[in-house]
Amino acid sequence: MKIQLALDRLTRDECFAILEQTEAHIDWIEVGTGVIKEYGMAIVREIKETFPHRTVVADMKTCDAGKHEALQAFEAGADITTVMAFSADQTIADVLKVAKDKEKRVMIDLLGVTNPDRIAVIEELGADLVSLHYGKDMQKGGAMKLDLFSLTEGRKNLEVAVAGGISPDSLPEILRKSPSVVIVGSAVTKADDKKQVVLKMRGVMDDYENNH
């Protein structure tokens, strides 16, 4: 089980300060959509150059022009790029094709998807990694519900990540659904002691894995 740290709504210097404290204890670094919109591909490049041994996820949230945006992400050094599940099948297919050619990966963001049939199509297109995503604005109306996981239930060939306001408090119930990747943003980036929050989450995840 991996921890993906989402760097969202931060300045460049804040991103690097947070990574200095936490990078040794996380698996995947997510360069958030807002950070990419602020600094462009340069910040993806700089983060990968600074932490070459870490998997870097560029949260491009591509929804069109799939080939172009996938090339942008991978040529900047991203190991994984994201594309929205509601995009045209052609967009998803094009992103997956670029990733295959470059030996990189694609995370399909399921934000807004409510019909499991869409997951079947996405899998047929060749996806092997999806993220169940309860969005930032959705969180204003209440916390993520575990029934989100029903979208990917039984899909043994899919690696499933989960995101949306996850904290050390909500983590134990999320782990009951055995996600492959836990994406955490604000619970770490807004904490006074960011490293301590990451270590706490890592501890809960290690305990869960040792006992299941």
Ligand SMILES: O=C(CO)[C@H](O)[C@H](O)COP(=O)(O)O
């Ligand atoms: O993609 C995102 C927002 O679009 C974030 O990565 C995701 O929501 C995790 O952040 P948080 O834990 O703060 O919800």
